Amino acid sequence: MRVFTWIVRSIVGVMVLICLIMISLAPQQVVTHFNGAGLADAFGPRWWLIVLPLLTVILAEFCIRKARQKRRKQGMLQVPTLTGFEGQCIAVLVSFNVMLWVMLQSEIQSLLVGGIVGLL
DSSP: OHHHHHHHHHHHHHHHHHHHHHHHHSOSEEEEEEOTTSOEEEEEEGGGGGHHHHHHHHHHHHHHHHHHHHHHHHTOTTOOSOOHHHHHHHHHHHHHHHHHHHHHHHHHHHHHHHHHHHHO
């Protein structure tokens, strides 16, 4: 269980750090919603982006809690290997974090491209 908790919290820590760096690079106004056609239809201040790392933390702690409940029920709290459920949780967290990274990158892409072009 300790290995799983360590892996999950490491993934979350790295993602929160990346999110905070990217949020600091984001413009003051960011897209908060896209319509069905993929066009931006709602905007808000960049501090709204703090919700994304918070969702990651909540999802991770939920996975840890559910894994602990499953291990307790099966009498496997002290077993050092990962269970199938824990592997699935790690896969979900990684996928969720990749999705968040893509979303944050799209928010600041124009700013970064403009900055790089300005340096050349």
